[in-house]
Amino acid sequence: MDKNRRNFLKVAGISTLAGLGGTAVVDRLVGGTSLAQAAADSGHDVDQAKGAQGHGEIPSSSGNRYGMIIDIKKFQQDPSLGEKAVQACHSVHNVPQFPDKKDEIKWIWMTNFENAFPTSSNPYRDEATAKHQLPILCNHCDQPPCVRACPTKATFKNKDGIIMMDYHRCIGCRFCMAACPYGSRSFNWRDPEAFVKNANHVYPRRTRGVVEKCNFCDERVGAGKQPACVEACGESKAIVFGNLNDPDSEIRKMLKENHTIQRNPALGTIPSVFYIV
Amino acid sequence: MFEKALKGNNYYWMWLAFLGFFIAIAAVCYLRQYFYGLGLTGMSRDVSWGLYISQFTFLVGVAAGGVMLVLPYYIHDYKAFGRITILGEFLAISALLMCLMFIMADLGQPLRGLNVMLYPTPGSMLFWDMCVLWGYLILNALCGWVILTAERKGVHPPKWIYFFVYLSIPFAFSIHTVTAMLYCGLPGRHFWLSAIIAPRFLASAFAAGPALIVVIALILKRVANFDAGKEALNKMVTIIIYAALANMFFVGLEFFVGFYSNIPGHMHTLQYLFFGLEHHGHVYNNLVPFMWGFIALFLVGISLLIHPYTRKQSDLWLGIGCASIFFAFWLDKGIGFVLGGFVPTPTEEIVEYYPTINELFITIGIWATGFFILTVLYKIAISVEHEIEA
Numbered sequence: 001m002d003k004n005r006r007n008f009l010k011v012a013g014i015s016t017l018a019g020l021g022g023t024a025v026v027d028r029l030v031g032g033t034s035l036a037q038a039a040a041d042s043g044h045d046v047d048q049a050k051g052a053q054g055h056g057e058i059p060s061s062s063g064n065r066y067g068m069i070i071d072i073k074k075f076q077q078d079p080s081l082g083e084k085a086v087q088a089c090h091s092v093h094n095v096p097q098f099p100d101k102k103d104e105i106k107w108i109w110m111t112n113f114e115n116a117f118p119t120s121s122n123p124y125r126d127e128a129t130a131k132h133q134l135p136i137l138c139n140h141c142d143q144p145p146c147v148r149a150c151p152t153k154a155t156f157k158n159k160d161g162i163i164m165m166d167y168h169r170c171i172g173c174r175f176c177m178a179a180c181p182y183g184s185r186s187f188n189w190r191d192p193e194a195f196v197k198n199a200n201h202v203y204p205r206r207t208r209g210v211v212e213k214c215n216f217c218d219e220r221v222g223a224g225k226q227p228a229c230v231e232a233c234g235e236s237k238a239i240v241f242g243n244l245n246d247p248d249s250e251i252r253k254m255l256k257e258n259h260t261i262q263r264n265p266a267l268g269t270i271p272s273v274f275y276i277v
Numbered sequence: 278m279f280e281k282a283l284k285g286n287n288y289y290w291m292w293l294a295f296l297g298f299f300i301a302i303a304a305v306c307y308l309r310q311y312f313y314g315l316g317l318t319g320m321s322r323d324v325s326w327g328l329y330i331s332q333f334t335f336l337v338g339v340a341a342g343g344v345m346l347v348l349p350y351y352i353h354d355y356k357a358f359g360r361i362t363i364l365g366e367f368l369a370i371s372a373l374l375m376c377l378m379f380i381m382a383d384l385g386q387p388l389r390g391l392n393v394m395l396y397p398t399p400g401s402m403l404f405w406d407m408c409v410l411w412g413y414l415i416l417n418a419l420c421g422w423v424i425l426t427a428e429r430k431g432v433h434p435p436k437w438i439y440f441f442v443y444l445s446i447p448f449a450f451s452i453h454t455v456t457a458m459l460y461c462g463l464p465g466r467h468f469w470l471s472a473i474i475a476p477r478f479l480a481s482a483f484a485a486g487p488a489l490i491v492v493i494a495l496i497l498k499r500v501a502n503f504d505a506g507k508e509a510l511n512k513m514v515t516i517i518i519y520a521a522l523a524n525m526f527f528v529g530l531e532f533f534v535g536f537y538s539n540i541p542g543h544m545h546t547l548q549y550l551f552f553g554l555e556h557h558g559h560v561y562n563n564l565v566p567f568m569w570g571f572i573a574l575f576l577v578g579i580s581l582l583i584h585p586y587t588r589k590q591s592d593l594w595l596g597i598g599c600a601s602i603f604f605a606f607w608l609d610k611g612i613g614f615v616l617g618g619f620v621p622t623p624t625e626e627i628v629e630y631y632p633t634i635n636e637l638f639i640t641i642g643i644w645a646t647g648f649f650i651l652t653v654l655y656k657i658a659i660s661v662e663h664e665i666e667a
Binding site: 101102103104105106111114115116118136145147148149150151152153154169170171172173174175177178179180181182183185186187188189190191207208209210211264267268269 | 314315318319320323325326383386393400401402403407459463464465466618622623625
């Protein structure tokens with residue numbers, strides 16, 4: 001009996017020591033979405049602290065942080081713009097079109113105001129809002145829940161703020177889809193190859209069993225071009241893309257001149273997509 | 278000791294063949310899914326986890342439930358559990374193997390599963406879930422096997438094994454806590470975003486796991502001449518009653534928070550699960566029968582268990598009571614909790630999930646595989662017991 005108790009005390013002591021060491025682990029868990037990135041970017045911890053204070057804070061990471069402004073009024077004035085933007089994105093990125101809605105994959109799509117902003121809709125909507133749709137896409141959050149959830153770092157945050165997917169590392173657990181509070185992610189439920197018309201050979205097609213979503217046209221932006229949806233809207237300026245960290249950028253000027261809203265900012269994800277209502 | 282599993286009467290082989298039949302069907306169904314993709318299931322981009330993950334979640338609880346035998350025996354020196362602790366440990370092993378199979382069945386790229394270890398990501402709860410599930414599996418296999426071997430040889434188990442026995446206790450709590458954290462740390466899913474999820478998971482696990490063990494013990498008494506002992510069963514029923522009541526208390530608290538605060542997001546899923554949710558003139562309610570089945574079975578089970586006659590005098594009614602509790606909490610956690618969490622979607626749409634036949638057969642087959650492993654393990658354990666007695 002006594003020996004058992006001694007054994008137990010030994011175990012309890014060791015567990016306590018392990019627990020003390022564990023707090024360091026917890027600190028890192030809470031602190032960073034990606035340890036590798038935290039190490040690479042010394043200013044990162046400061047961002048985290050600021051982001052945690054409230055959704056009114058401006059994240060202050062160094063370098064570029066890409067963002068987007070969507071002018072809902074422009075989409076109401078010209079209802080064809082939405083279709084053009086969605087088409088452009090989906091054809092550039094080889095997004096398959098399935099006949100069955102259950103298999104659906106979408107990167108950017110048109111939806112009603114109350115679906116995009118469920119927390120800020122009311123029953124007495126103005127006619128234009130009630131009648132027209134607006135585009136929604138991945139918000140490229142500064143504090144992305146999907147990146148936090150991914151068990152393999154297959155989805156990660158680039159230094160320029162874009163939330164990327166590594167289609168070759170994704171194991172298809174779909175934890176990121178449960179984690180995304182905006183419903184921005186899709187899964188390849190079956191082989192998409194046969195459902196991609198006029199494949200764009202510059203951008204890879206996906207295999208079945210991996211998650212995909214909008215990548216802010218990382219491949220085009222890197223080559224000095226505008227995202228496909230922005231380009232599709234032409235001169236209308238219905239969608240404007242730019243660097244949120246550059247105070248002289250067009251997007252920052254527009255943010256200064258217009259009242260903008262974000263999708264469900266109360267969740268603390270700090271979206272990079274803004275809407276002019 | 279494996280040779281013990283190779284000698285059995287006709288019923289033993291018929292039971293294994295019966296399970297083998299479903300395993301074979303599931304193997305074919307899984308091959309179909311493997312070559313086509315998860316599109317063969319009822320899941321979609323809106324309900325992105327289905328039966329596989331919900332079964333996984335429930336079975337983690339069954340595995341954790343085994344600790345309700347280990348803890349009283351090893352910490353409180355409650356001798357009556359001596360004979361059946363091994364049942365708890367072996368149940369944990371087979372439940373965990375089922376969990377791992379359900380995870381593999383759910384992966385879009387199963388061959389890349391090792392990426393979780395090749396690119397460890399401590400920020401992801403799934404990484405930690407893998408760590409604790411494997412840890413608990415290895416601990417149970419180690420402890421169960423070493424202690425059974427020692428019993429067979431008629432010697433005391435080696436002292437070092439007690440380190441691992443004690444270690445397995447916090448591990449049991451951790452597997453279900455971390456599994457709850459898969460859900461309760463996600464912003465924007467109101468039904469899951471609740472601090473009571475982990476305690477609720479543990480409570481229902483500590484009712485469902487022991488309930489299954491009681492049912493199995495009653496069956497073993499008839500078919501394998503193995504008596505767990507009246508005292509042990511009584512104590513387990515007490516544990517089941519308190520744990521089951523705790524779970525229902527937590528469910529009630531969820532209702533209070535949702536409906537008294539009157540916040541739509543906190544009510545929607547509960548409405549959907551229990552009453553049906555009206556949306557654009559259509560009422561969505563495909564999970565309502567399951568949830569009222571959960572309530573009804575709980576009431577049946579708890580009434581049978583708290584009544585002294587059924588608990589103490591009748592094995593049949595005791596078995597029915599425990600089975601009711603087990604199925605009630607399976608409906609609650611193995612159906613409602615995971616599937617309900619996806620309704621409504623983040624864009625306030627409602628998509629209902631219906632599993633496909635292929636998916637159902639894979640699910641049944643994994644359960645059958647688990648019970649196959651459980652049967653073989655229990656056969657070994659009971660043969661050893663009989664050998665010692667003889």
